Structure formats: C-alpha cells, structure tokens
Amino acid sequence: MGDHTTTRNLQLHHNPVFDVSLNVQGGSKYIDDDGRPKRTGTVWTSSAHIITAVIGSGVLSLAWAIAQLGWIAGPCVMVLFSFITYYTSTLLAACYRDPVTGKRNYTYSDAVRSNLGELQVKFCRSVQNVVLIGITIGYTIAAAISMVAIKRSNCYHKSGGKNPCHINNNPYMIAFGISEIVLSQIPNFDKLSWLSIVAAVMSFTYSGIGLALELLKLLIKGNIIGITIGTVTPIQKMWRTFQALGDIAFAYSYSVILIEIQDTIKSPPSEYKTMKKATLLSLTVTSIFYILCGCMGYAAFGDLSPGNLLTDKGFHNPFWLIDIANAAIVIHLVGAYQVFAQPIFALVEKTAAEFFHNSQFITEDIRIPIPGFGAYNLNLFRLVWRTFYVIVTTLISMILPFFNDVVGFLGALGYWPLTVYFPVEMYIAQKKVPKWSTRWICLQILSLSVLVIALAAAAGSVTGVVQDLKTYKPFKTSS
DSSP states (O other): OOOHHHHHHHTSSSOOSBTTSOOGGGGGGTBOTTSSBOOOBOHHHHHHHHHHHHSSGGGGGHHHHHHHHHHHHHHHHHHHHHHHHHHHHHHHHTTSBOTTTOOBOOSHHHHHHHHHOHHHHHHHHHHHHHHHHHHHHHHHHHHHHHHHHHHHHHHHHHTTTOSOOOOBSHHHHHHHHHHHHHHTTSOSGGGOHHHHHHHHHHHHHHHHHHHHHHHHHOOOOOOTTSSOBTTBOHHHHHHHHHHHHHHHHHHTOOGGGHHHHHTTBOOSSOHHHHHHHHHHHHHHHHHHHHHHHHHHHHHHHGGGOOSSTTTSSSOOSSHHHHHHHHHHHHHHHHHHHHHHHHHHHHHHHHHHHHHTTTOHHHHOEEEEEETTTEEEEEEHHHHHHHHHHHHHHHHHHHHOOOHHHHHHHHHHHHIIIIIIIHHHHHHHHHHTOOTTSHHHHHHHHHHHHHHHHHHHHHHHHHHHHHHHHTTOOTTOOBO
C-alpha cells in the first residue's frame, strides 16, 4: 500500500468501500491508464446497472399508458422509443473517450464539455441534476406506495374486504429514507455492482409476477384507439395521451447515467464495444418485458387499467403473491435510488474537493478496521452531505406524492435533452457532420420530433399534478 496521502488523492473520485485490493505500487495490474483504481465492469455488470435503471417502477404504469393510446399506437410508441434510445445511446457511448487523445470523460457533463463547450455544460448539468433529483424523489414515492400496498393487502385480507384500510404513506417514506442514508455511504458506482444485480433480479421478479397475473386475468379488453370518449372527456383524452407518452419515455430513460456506468467498464475490449453490447442486451430484454406487461395489462383491464398495476385497484389476489411483488419493488427501488443518486453525490464531492482541497473534513478518510473485510474508509463530508440529500428528497416526496404524474413529468423533462439532443449534437460535432447534409437534416428532424413529444407529455403531466393538488393536503395523504 502506498502512503496515506497518495491513497487519499487517488480516492477523491473513485474511493473503494473496503481498501484491501488497491496497490499503488502494483502498476498497471491495479491502476488504469488515468491513474485511477483498475475498473472491473463487464457486459453483465453494465447490463445490471442499465436494467436496474430502466426496468423500474415505471413498468407498472405501462398498462395505463397503453390504455390511453390503444392497441396500435401503444405498442408502436414503445418500439419507437426503444429504437430511439438504443441509437442515441450508441452515439453517447462513443463520447466516453476523446477520439483524438483517448482521454476519458468521467461524467455526462464531461462528455458535453469535451465536444460542445462550457455553455452547453451549464444547460446539461442543470437538466441532469433536476432529472436525477426528480427520479430519486419519484422512487421514494413509488417505494412507499408499494410498502403501503403490502400493509393494506394484509389488512384487506384479514377483514374480508370490510375494512377500507386507509394507511398514511409518510412513515413508509421515512423508513425508505433511513435505508438510503445507510446505503448512500457506498462511495461510487464501481462498488454498486452487487446492489444493481440484486435490484435487477427484483425488477424481473415483480415484472414477472405482474405479467403472470395479467395472463391469468386475460380477457382481451380494450380497443384500437385506447380509452374512449365518454369514459373521459375529449380534453381529458388529450391530456392523458400526452401523459402516456411521458410515462413510456420515462420507462426508457437511463442516458442520464450512461457515461457514469461506462466509466466502470474494464478494457480491453474498448469501453464503447462493451457498452454497445450491454445497451443492446438490456434494451432488448426490457422492451420485450415492457410490451408484454403493457399490452397484457391493457388486455386484462381495458379502459380501467390502473396507474400502478400492483397498487391502484389492480390485483388483490392471491394477496401473498402480490405482497411478494411489492416487496421486490421496494428492494429494487432501494438499489435504483443509489444508481441515480451517485452522479449527484460525485459531482458535489468533486466540486467540494476542488474548492476546499486543504479541508480534512472534505478530503480526509477515516480508516475503520472491519474484521474479515479489511478497512472501511469513512469520509465525514460524504456522511453529512449524502444524509442531508436523502432527508431533503424524502421531505419533498412527502409533500408531493403523485406517482403517475411525477413519472410522466420526469420522462418528458429528461428524455429529449439527455437521451436525444446532447448525444445528437455531440455526434455531429465529433464526426464533423456538414450542416444541411442529409445526415444532419435527419438527426435534426429526430431531435425536433422528440422535443415536440416531450413538451406535450410535460403539459399532460403538469395538468395531472394540478388536478391532484386540488384535493391534496400536504403530509396528510393516506392510501
């Protein structure tokens, strides 16, 4: 092991949890070409990160989304977003290294700075941080809803359906927040692989249970154009259609952390090749799951498809199986929260270290020996800052617990700039695509089209939130 100062400097941005394998004197065996600890990520760990990020609680709202769009438009929109996400993700993955110098871009904003300049970085960081914060809030809400669903399901079963079982969400949000305070002390993405694998397994568990229940209830309901006028007003139909687009976009949103995931991958082969394979594998699997879950849910419930398949007047029996599915959702969201929070944690800690590099509170690690595991590096700034972040997001979740509308708004807000606009613009800059050439025009049409969809989806979600606020009292909502 090198001296303590050397170790601390190496760990500012890539600090391992248990400091037992890092050997500064070990050369290339332990250190990558940029002086950071050797990366260990593979196609499988990258796929686990992506699946953890993509197959989230948004899958439970897809039956509702299909119900708004109908049998033709619904699946077509899903396939369309899948292709768009894959194509633009490959463009973004190509920006991980500078094509001339080979220098790594550790974060999404680093890639934007390298290709588009400082002005675009400010826009990128603003959008990225709002989306990441919003997703962690949305996941806190979703986890609490699933925990409440378990409690209410058992209550409903014991009373034989006589007790309405109204339960307050807030204690469950607090419980979720406490678990995230503990897990937020995992220093970085590279040490999250085990949590992502567990979360990915859980996502398949609850998605599979939901799909199985849909098949059992399958009656082939619904129609070509979705929910009919009469069931809702024409205006409601329009806003719901827009919100459904946002829900589907959110279901494919992970570009916001793509570069950070790619920065965990070992080479050779090149990080781009590995990331491209992981993206193809992950999106193929998730797209099949999405279409099955969304379409089977619509076939089972028709116009009455719930906003959350396992909690909102969806399935009630067998109650024990639904409890298992909701428990899997909670475990998955515990991991997914960390996947989306890590870039925010890293940005603040990196910035603090740059401005206050002489502060022991910010840069110093306290080594705590743990028998059988080596030593855990406790950083006081990390402890205080990450705890504060989790507390704030939990409080916001308690104030605005509107899961379906929040999901749609986040999808609309983040999908266009982070999944389409920046990857397209960076590709144009990197490949020096001539202005007004056929390729340039096609890329701009793609970007503009998705922007229009995103604006419509955002409007639909905001309308939904406004309607919810008319009857909601902060901190007093019960389910």
